[in-house]
Amino acid sequence: MSKIETFLNKLLIKLVNGIRTLKSRLCALWQQFSPQLKKIDYLTAKTFILKFRWRILFVVVLAYAGLKTYEYFFPTADKAGGPTTVTTMVVEKKDIPLIIEATGTIVSNGIVDIRPMITNTVAKIHVKDGQEVKAGDLLFTLDNRNDTANYEKLKALAEDAQKQYLRAKELVAKNFISKAGLETSLANAKSAQAAARSAEVQLSFDSIRSPIDGRAGIVNVFPGSLVQAGNVVSTATNSTATSSVGSMVTITQLNPINVQFVVPEKDIPVLLENQLDGEPLTVKVSVGDSGKKTYEGKVLVIDNQVDPSIAAVRVKAQISNDSMTLLPGQFARVSLVANTLKDALSVPSQAVVMNPKGLFVYVVDKDNKAASKPVKVVYEYQGTSVITGIESGDKVVVEGKQNLRPGGKVREAKSKAADTKNTPVADKK
Structure with missing residues (x-):
């Protein structure tokens, strides 16, 4: 109390x-x-x-x-006057989903800023703004003439060193050279091959490919732009400036896409309890003011620590984005089904009355008399309260309870459907 x-x-x-x-x-x-x-x-x-x-x-x-x-x-049991008109409902057992509402942000499942590994000029652009790309697709080709020539040179030297090593093996067999000469020839061959492979890797940096599936953003470079390794990408922006800071292009994975939100600390035990059962938690996500379209998904991970500044834990869920209508950074409303209350008794929240003694509801008996029953609200969501203290089949007063007293007689109000049915309809002209 x-x-x-x-x-x-x-x-x-x-x-x-x-x-x-x-x-x-x-x-x-x-x-x-x-x-x-x-x-x-x-x-x-x-x-x-x-x-x-x-x-x-x-x-x-x-x-x-x-x-x-x-x-x-301490109202009297019986009062003068006619019965009070009320609206009632019969309580039945049913499964009630325990829903936690939160707000979050749409985040990409994978996002990569494409930047060069070497300093070079852009020879050709193979991607367009907003194009869908696959992992391994060629995005940019840099000027590779110098790297190609260097690779071919070192490759030829490696082939020659390998031939020298094979010839040295034949000479050792005929005792024309010592084994030390053979080992030197082998070392030269391996060194030349390593140099050729290094040149090949250097040459591969001139072909920039997409590491993930996704959608390309705005391309920030043009053919002939000088790009540098690191975070600076040179590009022609206007007649007076020829450089800007940023990536050559950003690849963002949009399908599937993730939503990240926070759950209050008090609801963490319910989340973890359901997670231990092995069943993934389900979420419903809506974006925008209308909220007409809802996206369903599953929880990927619950963070391993609570943020003490907001007393909440971060949760990430994955949803399908086949229509490509969701973009990273959008504000989202999330409904998380944390658990299910089995065989619960629920009534409209307006049926619960509060007084100094606590919470109670009015129940109508077989003699059409109202009796108050103390109850406890276990869970409340969108105008529905799950309560304990009543039995399945009880007739609970929903409307008209403000004029009721324990022991007072009641009568059921006419339903709107019946009133509509008895209302005459004008003839159509």
Whole structure:
């Protein structure tokens, strides 16, 4: 019980005790002064009332307020008047999904900034702005004349060194040269082959390929642009500036795509409990103000630590983006199905009433009389509350409860469908 409820209960008890004490004192005063009241004439009574008028008014107001307070917290079982019109529903057991709502951001499943490994000029561009590319597709070709010539030179030297080594093997067999000469020839051949492979790798840097599947962004270079290894990419931007900082192009994987969001610390045990069961958690994601289209996906990972600054844990989920309508950086609304409450009893949240004693609902019995039942709200989502304290099949009052008191008679309001059915329809012209 909260401190406010405890304070209200104590205040109510003091008020009731005060009323009872006042009542007993008034009775004692009546017994004491009743013999003298017969001797009081009109003039004496008038003088007494005028003299103590403010005290008499205070006692009357206090007594009236105490009476109304007592009737409110301890209503009588039966009251005069007809039955109260209410709307009810029959409670049934059903499975209720436990949903956690959050906001997050659409993030790419893979994003790569294409930058050169060497300093060179762009010879040819094979990709267009916004083009879909596959892993291994050729994006840019740099000026490879010098690297090609160097590779061919070292390749020829490696082939010659290999031939010299084979010839040295034949001469050793005929004892024309020593084994030391053969080992030197072998070392020269291996060194030449390594140099040729290094030149081949250097030559491969002139052909820039896509490392992942995805969509190309805006191409930031042109044929003839000087590009440098690192983060600086030279490009002709206008008549006075010829360099800018950025990548040659950015490849972004859009399908599938991820959404990243945070879950409050209090909901972490529910997430981890369901994760241990081996079943991946499902999410529904909507983007934009309309929220007409919903994307479904699965949770990939729950972060291994809580961010103490926001008391929440990061969660990443993957969703399908076949239509390519989702882009990284978009704001997203996420509904995470964390668990399922089996055989739960749910009622509209408006059916739950709160008073100083706690939460309760009105239940209608077979005699059409209302009775209050204390309940506990286990979970609430979008106007529906899962409660305990009632049984399956109970008829719970949803509307009209503001005029009800325990033991009061009720009658069911006519349904809107019946009213619509009985309403005459105008003839169409």
